[in-house]
Amino acid sequence: MPSGAVELSVEDLYCSFRDLQGHPLPVLAGISLSASENEFVAIVGPSGCGKSTLFNVAAGLVLPESGSVRLNGVDIAGSPGHVAYMMQKDLLLAWRTIADNVTLGPELARKPRSSYRDRALDLMRRFGLEGFEHFYPSALSGGMRQRAALMRTILCDKSLLLLDEPFGALDALTRAAMQEWLLDIWHDFRRTVLFITHDPEEAVFLADRIYVLTSRPARVKGIVPVSLGRPRSHKTIATLQFAQLKRQVLDLVWDEGADALRGRLGPEGPPAAGASRENR
Amino acid sequence: MAPGRRGEGLLTPALIFLAVLAAWEALTRLRDIKAYILPSPSAIVRRLQTDWPTLASNFQVTLAEMLLGFGLAFVVAMTLGILIAHSPAIRRGLYPFVIASQTVPVIAIAPVLIIWFGYNILPRVLVTALLAFFPLTVNTVTGFQVVETELVNLFRSLNATRAQIFFKLSLPTALPFIFAGLKVSATHCVIGATVGEWIGTDRGLGHLIVLDTAQLDTPRVFASIVLLSLSGIALFLAVSVFEWIALPWRHGHAARRPLFRLLSQRILRSRKTMAAISEKEA
Numbered sequence: 001m002p003s004g005a006v007e008l009s010v011e012d013l014y015c016s017f018r019d020l021q022g023h024p025l026p027v028l029a030g031i032s033l034s035a036s037e038n039e040f041v042a043i044v045g046p047s048g049c050g051k052s053t054l055f056n057v058a059a060g061l062v063l064p065e066s067g068s069v070r071l072n073g074v075d076i077a078g079s080p081g082h083v084a085y086m087m088q089k090d091l092l093l094a095w096r097t098i099a100d101n102v103t104l105g106p107e108l109a110r111k112p113r114s115s116y117r118d119r120a121l122d123l124m125r126r127f128g129l130e131g132f133e134h135f136y137p138s139a140l141s142g143g144m145r146q147r148a149a150l151m152r153t154i155l156c157d158k159s160l161l162l163l164d165e166p167f168g169a170l171d172a173l174t175r176a177a178m179q180e181w182l183l184d185i186w187h188d189f190r191r192t193v194l195f196i197t198h199d200p201e202e203a204v205f206l207a208d209r210i211y212v213l214t215s216r217p218a219r220v221k222g223i224v225p226v227s228l229g230r231p232r233s234h235k236t237i238a239t240l241q242f243a244q245l246k247r248q249v250l251d252l253v254w255d256e257g258a259d260a261l262r263g264r265l266g267p268e269g270p271p272a273a274g275a276s277r278e279n280r
Numbered sequence: 281m282a283p284g285r286r287g288e289g290l291l292t293p294a295l296i297f298l299a300v301l302a303a304w305e306a307l308t309r310l311r312d313i314k315a316y317i318l319p320s321p322s323a324i325v326r327r328l329q330t331d332w333p334t335l336a337s338n339f340q341v342t343l344a345e346m347l348l349g350f351g352l353a354f355v356v357a358m359t360l361g362i363l364i365a366h367s368p369a370i371r372r373g374l375y376p377f378v379i380a381s382q383t384v385p386v387i388a389i390a391p392v393l394i395i396w397f398g399y400n401i402l403p404r405v406l407v408t409a410l411l412a413f414f415p416l417t418v419n420t421v422t423g424f425q426v427v428e429t430e431l432v433n434l435f436r437s438l439n440a441t442r443a444q445i446f447f448k449l450s451l452p453t454a455l456p457f458i459f460a461g462l463k464v465s466a467t468h469c470v471i472g473a474t475v476g477e478w479i480g481t482d483r484g485l486g487h488l489i490v491l492d493t494a495q496l497d498t499p500r501v502f503a504s505i506v507l508l509s510l511s512g513i514a515l516f517l518a519v520s521v522f523e524w525i526a527l528p529w530r531h532g533h534a535a536r537r538p539l540f541r542l543l544s545q546r547i548l549r550s551r552k553t554m555a556a557i558s559e560k561e562a
Contacts, residue, residue, distance in 0.1 A: 081439025091434050094529070095452045097535045108440045108448070139533035140286065229319040 013067035029217035042203035045213030078201040084156035090149040092137035105156030198248040319499035349408025361420025406473030412465040419461025423454025470512035
């Protein structure tokens with residue numbers, strides 16, 4: 001499905017915050033990754049490794065110290081509004097109906113209401129929200145709220161979607177259904193997707209390529225191309241090929257987990273953070 | 281939805297109210313308590329009827345002070361609340377004085393206000409506003425501060441302007457808090473207007489209470505109190521009604537639509553909705 005043309009390229013990204021004592025806390029330490037047009041890229045990493053910071057930088061919310069984020073060749077670091085960003089929580093506005101929530105993007109972009117309203121109402125069925133257009137988010141189940149949030153993200157009409165653990169808070173059954181449904185939607189709408197998850201199985205099931213990150217400060221630990229055919233369904237999960245790919249990702253993740261544990265227990269921590277860590 | 285709920289909710293307080301009135305009436309009659317010590321409810325009602333012209337003309341004055349004071353408090357509190365919530369420098373500089381203003385006894389400051397502004401309605405309106413603006417300010421500040429950072433980030437990622445973030449995110453988030461503040465302020469207005477009239481005026485129910493107390497005309501004091509209390513309740517209810525209209529999402533699952541759109545909607549859609557709900561609940 002990916003056409004080969006590089007859409008997003010992140011190069012040598014460095015980013016750090018200050019901890020409570022004011023010491024610099026490196027979060028991203030030279031991350032490079034790319035995504036081709038219409039490619040589904042998953043990013044797997046231990047929790048707290050800086051995945052969300054990576055997305056905040058790509059969305060233009062956080063300025064990196066160095067490195068570049070290029071979308072179709074244009075540097076977009078520090079300038080928001082170029083990509084569609086869906087965060088972990090559904091972040092639906094409680095005082096807006098579903099129809100008004102999903103059209104937030106075009107509304108804030110000051111597009112004429114007629115240009116998006118009917119399209120949104122037409123798409124409700126596709127997103128499993130038919131009949132709930134004029135309901136407030138409080139009336140919806142977790143899965144429906146997440147579908148509404150994804151619909152809002154897609155209706156922003158950006159070619160690149162950043163999805164930050166969108167199904168993290170859902171129960172296992174809803175989650176599995178949502179994954180299949182997401183692939184359906186992705187097939188229909190043709191977008192480039194960056195998808196953060198901490199679940200290797202989810203990554204293999206969804207992605208064309210998987211980046212495994214190290215624990216903080218995050219670097220790219222390894223890249224796993226997913227050669228599984230499409231369309232994929234729950235039956236795909238039971239194949240040998242799926243298991244092997246999952247194993248490959250897990251090995252990288254476990255390896256990283258073991259490294260991180262050693263680093264934390266042993267006397268030699270990461271050199272930059274070592275001094276401040278011993279003070280605590 | 282249980283249709284009987286609302287009715288039941290009113291029934292209990294109504295019964296308690298009637299029981300208290302009956303006990304009060306019985307007590308004053310059976311123990312033969314003098315009217316200047318504790319008038320019976322029936323005596324108060326009679327007094328409301330016979331002295332209505334006097335009471336009504338004074339009530340008008342007090343009501344005007346209450347409403348003007350409430351309005352002034354609203355303007356001041358919204359301005360202060362928004363400034364304090366959006367600028368740390370203003371918060372540090374102004375908030376202490378806002379709090380300090382509440383530690384100054386209003387009764388003590390009222391005569392000074394009369395020296396400054398003279399024997400007119402202004403000092404009384406100021407006393408009312410002084411009492412009413414504080415709860416509203418504190419609630420407004422809180423309302424603007426509880427806006428989730430993640431939601432602000434979502435708006436920023438969509439390239440929203442500061443004005444869009446304020447009107448489409450901060451203000452709707454703060455509204456329930458603002459209404460909570462308005463309800464407290466509404467009740468404070470009654471106190472403010474009454475107390476303002478104790479000093480330096482020849483009109484208003486507060487003034488009438490001072491006169492009647494001096495003459496031991498306790499039934500008319502109670503008549504005034506009844507009117508003051510009713511006006512406070514009315515103001516509170518008015519705010520509640522306005523809240524109910526302004527915050528439909530707080531008490532319903534579906535948006536209320538204007539009647540003309542409602543009529544144009546096909547009945548089919550509501551059927552589908554009902555089906556979808558029962559499906560979700562099943």
